[in-house]
Amino acid sequence: MSAERVFVRFDLTGTEEMPRELRTRLKLFDTMRITAIGADGSEASRKLTPEGFRPATNDWLMFAELPPVAGPPAAVILQVNGARHAGLFSDATLTSAPADTPGSLRFELILAAICGLLCVPLVFNFAFYRVLREKFLLWHAVAVVFMLIQTLVSSGLINRFADLSLKELCLISATSFSAGIVAAAYFSADLIEPGKLDPVHRLLMRLLAPWIAVFTAFYLFADGPLRPYATPAYYAAFIPVLVLFVWIMAVAARRGSRAVRFQIAAWSPIMIVGVVRVGSALGLSDVPLELQLEQHVAIALEVLITSLSVADRFMIIRKQRDLARADARVFEARATLDPLTGLLNRGVIEERFDRLRNEGFRTMAVIDLDHFKQVNDTHGHATGDAVLRAVAIALAPDEDTIAVRLGGEEFLLLLRGSDAAERAERRRIAISTRTLAEIPGLDRLVTASMGLVEQPEAGRLKGDFEVLYAHCDKLLYEAKAAGRNRTMSERLQSFAISHRRATRAAA
Template sequence: MGLIGLLGRITTLALALAVVMLAHAAPATAAPIRPVCHGFADPGALPREWSCGATHWRPTARVAWLRFDAASWRDAPPRKLILTIGRFDRATVSAYGDRGVQWSRELHLDDFTALENGPRMAVNLPAVSPQTKSIMVRIDHTWSIHTLSGTRLDASDAPGEPWGYRAMVLLAMLAGLLCAPVIFDLAFYTALRERFLLWHAGMTTGMLTQTVMASGLAVTLFGLTPVQLAVLSPLAFAVAVAAAAFFSAEFLEPDALSPRMRLLLRLSGWWVLLVSCTLALQPPGLGALGGQTYHLSFLPTTLVFGTTMILAVRSGSRAARFQMAAWTPILACGFDRLFRGIGLYSLPMAADQAIYLAMALEVVITMLGVADRFIVLRGERDRANARAQELEAAIERDPLTGLFNRHGIEDRFAAFRNAGFDTLAVVDLDHFKAVNDAMGHAAGDCVLAAAAAALSDDPDLVAWRLGGEEFLLLLRGRNATARAEARRQAIPGRVAATIPGLPAPVTASMGLVEMQRGSMLATPYAELYARADRLLYEAKHAGRNRTCSEKVTLFAGGDRRVADRRRSARQAA
């Protein structure tokens, strides 16, 4: 299945989930009942002071108390206790009337059921009578302040708010949107092998997991319990932040940051993995300090991230500009959650939806940044490849004649054999030293260039200058021997037309070996060259301006036999 088809299926699933959730939309219900006052006390004691109407939730002791008055529910008595998902030791709910305690119930995290419309959990309450004046909720050693600030009573069997089904549909669509970058990252990594793609996939996966866990989608899709959600949601967020630090360290251009700042960015990622992830597992004994410490543990990474982005932008980094635009909304939401997590103030739970909008913006902007980075990397690689080709050409080409030089000929010989080149010839100009002595080295260079032009004038011939006045030819196709001889005989005319006034024609001698294709594949370059070189010197000793050649056949059993040995051809000057 292609990438487009896979993305189509993901989109279809997201839309189907949206339709299902809309079809199961709950009817409108009364707003949850908020506590009128809250306070903190040590175990076994009541709060000395109550905060009524205050927005801050800074704990001053390990036990939190919340008071709900009957005037808040009037004729619709509460049926459920609702908490924001988070770990705590125990919760005690007590109803009070004119004669004191009417009933009391002790609850633990396992007693709650996760809700589908937001990061909340609920438990049924005993019947609340008309004589009930107030309900007191005591929560011991809560891990997160959000658990306290989000505590509500609800009069309906199917609690509504804080997130309506319209918001849940949008979150389902966001989850589908977050799947696409992961697929793109993994697909592009197979081609580019850039590590920042893996870190971006990890970051997006963490965001996707946190969105599914914290929004209630995990309850709809996987039926997770509050105990599981209380750990997985903060853990996924910590993993996403750590991956973001590693992603930025790899994604920013090499000259955007100093090595120390890049190392500091990586260390901040390891800090989150080791410290924040450990705190997300909610080790026992920390109580409310665990949640506050968890939120504060992101502060060093946030400061490092902000500092490195500012420095990178000031250095002219294109990638950093995309990063700043993508992460500014998330950082703003992160600081908001940090301040609320340590109890400085509280906001309605719907304010948590802002982080998901920020995630959607981050995904879109970061993918634009990744695409821009691809364009930059491709340009850099194209320029590097062009430069490498220029250097390769400079190394492998003879600057005087434009032919290949002897560097790499043996390494490439197998490729030429496979391409059908089955004839090898060595050509040497006759009495070339006399040309240099009579006309000078400049004229000698012109003679070499003209000879090279004469030799290479064949589409099925590849020529090398081995050094001095010696050349090597590889030929393929029909009549290869005759065509090589024609190239040798073309040298005097080409040289005379190019350099007038030479005292004598410039001729050439050639040694040539022609083999059957199967034999060519079985014969190494060194052996063929040595055979052709011996034939060249035979041509020289026979009077020059001629060709000595032989045709070699490989018979069964690997035994070589030579036919038409030392055929000689001579062209008069």
């Protein structure tokens, strides 16, 4: 739509009485002159700015009074400067019907009911969020708020309660619609289950925010020679948005996403309306189609169906969380502590090894006490048991260290952190001082040998518990063969290539 002057003529020949008002689609312009011509050749005119129009309360329309002429009318001519949208002309009509009719009031009640329906999901979203802190619940609430604002403004219902200018109405309508689409994209990116979309799909959904923001600002504020391109560019910008939504839904559906089924049902009506509006705005129909009522219904369906998807996803995640907690309780129940030392047993670590490694426990150390049989033979098994309990204290498990008794005088450490090897070595050295402090009368120093393996980042190296334990055990026996009371360590790059070092504590 050019910013140049445009003329529209209404021929009223044969009409007995001049219509009262000009009714047209609510769109911005610079100035407008309305000239009424009587059958006797008399003329009357009014010059209007956007502030001279009255917005409707039941549609995206606006009204302005026509200048009166004496006698039967012949024509009304509109002279419009700087119109931003062709709908200003395509929907222009002359009317004498009052704006507030029983039919329009009933329609306003329907619109109010739709707005009330849009408020319901907000209550459930915040209630769900108190139970399950998932971001998609907040994004859905944000999307619903903007869709509620869009419905209130584009339906005209807001004009019952607020005195807003045409410029303010257009600004709120465009920004709320765009922000609602962006929030819905963020919502979908977080809602669809892990593994059903690639990271690039979720990134593209989030990149819609700057894309839509740029074209919305251009649509609202472009002026001068850029003004003719504002409306086509704005509507054309939604073509890749529609394509992206369809593509991502197709990918997620092909990968078996349950959540995307709801999204397809929710977004299909509003996407169909969007395709028609974009196509008509770009010249595929004689006049641009607003489809306001269809948009209100599509938004209501989208919010309703999406709310069902939120509830469904909420129940699934909560069930998964409950199962995880039950699994943790089973893990704790089955993780029978070693009755002598209070440390975990080997079976528990073997079962949970993959998960622990993914959580960062990628350093394994196997520790064996040196000449422990001599302690039992010299001081008896009661003293030997006391030594084992003292060793458990020296190994000191914490949030980054898991200590296990493998059996007899053999122990295992799983550690995470950049200083894991150093912490393991300090614990090995501490065995000697701890046993002397805990067991009075012990006439020999209890030392320990250790085999330690450091793995690279999770995912680069495959290998189960037994494979890594075998590496540690081999290094342990090398430490024993080298004279005991020392550590042999290895940093694995692969199972064929490694870097090995030996350390020995001062006796």
